[in-house]
Amino acid sequence: MKISIIGVGLIGGSMALKLREKGIASFIYGIDYNKQHINDALDLKIIDAEASLEEGIKNSDLIIIAIPVDAARKLLPTVLNLVSGHQTVMDAGSTKAGIVGAVTNHPKRSRFVAFHPMWGTENSGPKSAIAESFSGKAGVICNKEESADDALNIVEKVVNALDMHMIYMNAEDHDIHTAYISHISHITSYALANTVLEKEREEETIFQLASSGFSSTVRLAKSHPEMWVPIFKQNKENVLDVLNEHITQLRKFKSALEKENFEYLEELISNANKIRGILDK
Amino acid sequence: MKISIIGVGLIGGSMALKLREKGIASFIYGIDYNKQHINDALDLKIIDAEASLEEGIKNSDLIIIAIPVDAARKLLPTVLNLVSGHQTVMDAGSTKAGIVGAVTNHPKRSRFVAFHPMWGTENSGPKSAIAESFSGKAGVICNKEESADDALNIVEKVVNALDMHMIYMNAEDHDIHTAYISHISHITSYALANTVLEKEREEETIFQLASSGFSSTVRLAKSHPEMWVPIFKQNKENVLDVLNEHITQLRKFKSALEKENFEYLEELISNANKIRGILDK
Numbered sequence: 001m002k003i004s005i006i007g008v009g010l011i012g013g014s015m016a017l018k019l020r021e022k023g024i025a026s027f028i029y030g031i032d033y034n035k036q037h038i039n040d041a042l043d044l045k046i047i048d049a050e051a052s053l054e055e056g057i058k059n060s061d062l063i064i065i066a067i068p069v070d071a072a073r074k075l076l077p078t079v080l081n082l083v084s085g086h087q088t089v090m091d092a093g094s095t096k097a098g099i100v101g102a103v104t105n106h107p108k109r110s111r112f113v114a115f116h117p118m119w120g121t122e123n124s125g126p127k128s129a130i131a132e133s134f135s136g137k138a139g140v141i142c143n144k145e146e147s148a149d150d151a152l153n154i155v156e157k158v159v160n161a162l163d164m165h166m167i168y169m170n171a172e173d174h175d176i177h178t179a180y181i182s183h184i185s186h187i188t189s190y191a192l193a194n195t196v197l198e199k200e201r202e203e204e205t206i207f208q209l210a211s212s213g214f215s216s217t218v219r220l221a222k223s224h225p226e227m228w229v230p231i232f233k234q235n236k237e238n239v240l241d242v243l244n245e246h247i248t249q250l251r252k253f254k255s256a257l258e259k260e261n262f263e264y265l266e267e268l269i270s271n272a273n274k275i276r277g278i279l280d281k
Numbered sequence: 282m283k284i285s286i287i288g289v290g291l292i293g294g295s296m297a298l299k300l301r302e303k304g305i306a307s308f309i310y311g312i313d314y315n316k317q318h319i320n321d322a323l324d325l326k327i328i329d330a331e332a333s334l335e336e337g338i339k340n341s342d343l344i345i346i347a348i349p350v351d352a353a354r355k356l357l358p359t360v361l362n363l364v365s366g367h368q369t370v371m372d373a374g375s376t377k378a379g380i381v382g383a384v385t386n387h388p389k390r391s392r393f394v395a396f397h398p399m400w401g402t403e404n405s406g407p408k409s410a411i412a413e414s415f416s417g418k419a420g421v422i423c424n425k426e427e428s429a430d431d432a433l434n435i436v437e438k439v440v441n442a443l444d445m446h447m448i449y450m451n452a453e454d455h456d457i458h459t460a461y462i463s464h465i466s467h468i469t470s471y472a473l474a475n476t477v478l479e480k481e482r483e484e485e486t487i488f489q490l491a492s493s494g495f496s497s498t499v500r501l502a503k504s505h506p507e508m509w510v511p512i513f514k515q516n517k518e519n520v521l522d523v524l525n526e527h528i529t530q531l532r533k534f535k536s537a538l539e540k541e542n543f544e545y546l547e548e549l550i551s552n553a554n555k556i557r558g559i560l561d562k
Binding site: 165189219260268270 | 522528549
């Protein structure tokens, strides 16, 4: 099948690599206003050719939108205007209610499948793309009843080819869950980086002392604002809700320390340890 | 050289494996009240024999204390009472002012070298020990002027054998820096786990959706309270100081979101991104 990837960055590039490897993609068009990304993607054989939006869509069976969520929401109606009844459009964004809401009444709504692969790294651009990235992670399809059966079948084939386990979810529920599972992790990581940068003025000391634990906790703080500001914007209410809870939880640690209530501190830590049983199932 | 390891857990076990591999250790005694750990360490050839505290110390050139920091501070004077002028004692704890302060006036203070390897994982026990763990990380020696030259030489030889880069630091400075670089990461990770466990009652959903980013940020939340409560206790003031700063930083994200000040949000994230330049030097 011929595929257009709109946004040949980390996610679009990784999908392209894997779909070609699995024989799903016979030809891949890359659509990106960033010429450097197009050139890198051509060099790395992530895409076969550059295309304009119109040209790419005209020649493709499947169109994958993999750009920041605000741009994706804006672009999707235009893409749907250009497709016919046998073409499929999917996205890969980290928020779903916004993009689904933008096309609820679009006459070609059923050609679109709302998708979110639960994988990413702190890096961006086609040079960071990895074919094996998605394996074993969750691939979430939202509001599947709003998509045509044949479009849904194609996206399910893609999700299987990416070696992801499929989950179906309502877009609103998806945005609540990802606020807890993904978006808040980025905020804590950003805030931790800012804390250390504020308190530890000697950069050399941070570099010298940085342990594996610190590097791991602060890894996500390297993620770009171009991608994350739109996510926080679109998922504002849910993110604020969980951020308030997180500050409450941190205050419990603060209070336990201030009052030297070490039994309470142990209780807080033991409770947090439960995450092991859930993640290491 | 003959070595006694007091506490054959993750750290003591990993040091034992590497020191044997490098030919530094000719015979290793394991001292631990946890019989399961002793048996596991014997099975895994981490130690050659179990010993009592007195017996192990009597027969060793180097005694490594690798137990939780409160227990280490309590035990160190006893260990120093038992050593002679040609034996060396080192610890491996994550706080340094407490243990150094506990023996300032001990007649055999100079036989002790205060040490902290900046490595650890969320796991514990000898079964989690890995020989290569310390490579490339910082090995911090504190208050070296309080140690005898020959004792210092032996510990420096150990740090080199662990393939760590050596840093010398005052114990008070060490505790300030580790509050920023290591201890706060654990608190944010614990609080994040508690946030998710509080808000996301459906454990199955956490497990299903957990992305690589979430797993990485929450990894440290699996660390045991037996090790971490004593660290927070001993480094209370520094940890509180950085925890307050961290809550302040999180409130900035909250305020930017609440006020929909997305330029400020972008500024906060761009500032956090600077951590990449420091960590990836």
